[in-house]
Amino acid sequence: MDVIERLESNVRRYCRMFPVTFATAEGCHLFDDSGNRYLDFFSGAGALNYGHNNPHLRSKLIEYIQGAGVVHGLDMTTTAKIRLLERFESVILKPRGLDYKVQFTGPTGTDAVESALRLARKVTNRNKVLSFTNAFHGMTLGSRTVSDNALERLRTPSDAPSRGDSSSCSPAEGSAVTMPFDGHVGEGVDGIDCIDRWLTDKGGDVDAPAATIIETVQAEGGVHVASYEWLRRLEALCRKYGMLLIVDDVQVGCGRTGPFFSFEPAGIYPDLVCLSKSLSGYGLPLAFTLIRRELDQWWPGEHSGTFRGNNVAFVTAAAALDYWQDDGLCREVQRKGRVLGSALESLVRRFPNVLVSVRGQGLIQGLECASTSMADRIRTAAFERGLIVETAGPGNEVLKLLPPLVIENAELTDGLKIIEEAVAEATGNRGANEQGGQGS
Numbered sequence: 419m420d421v422i423e424r425l426e427s428n429v430r431r432y433c434r435m436f437p438v439t440f441a442t443a444e445g446c447h448l449f450d451d452s453g454n455r456y457l458d459f460f461s462g463a464g465a466l467n468y469g470h471n472n473p474h475l476r477s478k479l480i481e482y483i484q485g486a487g488v489v490h491g492l493d494m495t496t497t498a499k500i501r502l503l504e505r506f507e508s509v510i511l512k513p514r515g516l517d518y519k520v521q522f523t524g525p526t527g528t529d530a531v532e533s534a535l536r537l538a539r540k541v542t543n544r545n546k547v548l549s550f551t552n553a554f555h556g557m558t559l560g561s562r563t564v565s566d567n568a569l570e571r572l573r574t575p576s577d578a579p580s581r582g583d584s585s586s587c588s589p590a591e592g593s594a595v596t597m598p599f600d601g602h603v604g605e606g607v608d609g610i611d612c613i614d615r616w617l618t619d620k621g622g623d624v625d626a627p628a629a630t631i632i633e634t635v636q637a638e639g640g641v642h643v644a645s646y647e648w649l650r651r652l653e654a655l656c657r658k659y660g661m662l663l664i665v666d667d668v669q670v671g672c673g674r675t676g677p678f679f680s681f682e683p684a685g686i687y688p689d690l691v692c693l694s695k696s697l698s699g700y701g702l703p704l705a706f707t708l709i710r711r712e713l714d715q716w717w718p719g720e721h722s723g724t725f726r727g728n729n730v731a732f733v734t735a736a737a738a739l740d741y742w743q744d745d746g747l748c749r750e751v752q753r754k755g756r757v758l759g760s761a762l763e764s765l766v767r768r769f770p771n772v773l774v775s776v777r778g779q780g781l782i783q784g785l786e787c788a789s790t791s792m793a794d795r796i797r798t799a800a801f802e803r804g805l806i807v808e809t810a811g812p813g814n815e816v817l818k819l820l821p822p823l824v825i826e827n828a829e830l831t832d833g834l835k836i837i838e839e840a841v842a843e844a845t846g847n848r849g850a851n852e853q854g855g856q857g858s
């Protein structure tokens with residue numbers, strides 16, 4: 419690892435949590451260069467919903483590359499793009515009665531967010547955007563403006579040399595307003611009422627924001643779930659003040675909570691939707707901004723980018739939609755989510771001094787720990803037993819569990835057993851079945 423220390427920027431993060439050299443990956447497992455196996459409850463931060471090197475997607479990819487298919491296409495028309503759009507329309511949009519146009523943005527989640535913010539401002543001719551406490555929307559300037567600064571500040575390690583400088587690098591304030599997410603303040607204080615009151619005080623729609631951007635389940639922010647009722651009220655508020663509703667489904671879309679779009683069960687119809695991460699299904703960069711037809715007011719070329727035509731990602735994305743031809747995957751995710759959630763609930767009951775609560779939907783589940791150090795100890799103990807799981811939340815106090823959606827029951831049970839053992843070890847109460855050792 420000398421070359422990493424010597425050459426890779428200090429900014430690297432995940433390699434510090436999981437300090438081995440990974441070599442191969444298959445399904446729900448990663449393997450290091452010594453052949454140790456790790457069960458992956460991280461899934462590339464949600465970019466690998468269908469597992470590593472999914473065989474169905476891999477065979478389509480190999481076939482395409484061997485046939486000398488176009489790899490890089492800017493926004494030119496290719497057969498791979500046509501196939502993806504046709505599949506997306508017939509498998510995802512039409513059955514859900516959604517009339518979106520698809521904007522191929524630059525290839526990452528933050529690119530989709532940037533284009534949604536920019537389009538919302540253009541269409542409404544307004545500037546401000548409402549965002550929420552503990553929100554995370556990406557690392558480019560506009561996305562950081564609508565992410566919760568406190569999250570960034572608090573997640574900077576206390577011994578980091580640049581702590582305190584981080585706010586001086588924050589994007590210009592004034593174009594975004596942070597409001598309390600559902601449940602943030604506690605019983606009796608409601609974010610929607612706060613926004614309504616604030617907008618009324620400002621004198622109606624004169625100062626009204628261009629848009630509201632929301633994650634239905636805040637992932638990086640520590641797995642906070644907005645209720646369907648709250649989302650419906652947010653939508654109504656947007657309509658009342660002429661704000662566009664942007665759902666950032668970058669991390670919890672593509673089936674992470676069960677349905678393809680996380681907002682489906684709430685019955686809302688966002689104006690703009692950001693998708694990325696598991697959209698390609700294979701870990702290849704790809705992002706969409708979905709735009710309600712009447713809002714597609716871009717001029718040709720007004721928003722561009724060199725890597726909008728990642729055709730190999732189009733191929734795997736089209737193949738991944740084969741999982742969505744019926745509701746089988748959705749129901750499985752919801753079932754496995756219940757198994758995971760109730761196992762974690764029983765851990766909270768067993769270890770009430772160190773575990774606080776369980777939050778989640780489908781296969782994004784958060785185990786809130788009493789402290790950052792406890793969450794760290796559990797994550798480390800889990801890794802030593804061959805489980806990869808990350809921490810999230812403003813203080814990194816929440817273990818965020820994101821297993822691949824295609825995980826087998828037995829693998830889910832294995833992961834849960836490791837978490838149980840890791841909690842027991844972290845609390846000094848070693849579990850009866852503990853085996854120890856790294857990997858398997």
Ligand SMILES: Cc1ncc(COP(=O)(O)O)c(C=O)c1O
Pocket residue numbers: 463526527528529531554555556557633637638666667668669670694695
């Ligand atoms: C909800 C959400 N939006 C946007 C992003 C940014 O995506 P990317 O890192 O691909 O730019 C993330 C990344 O974690 C995210 O969770």
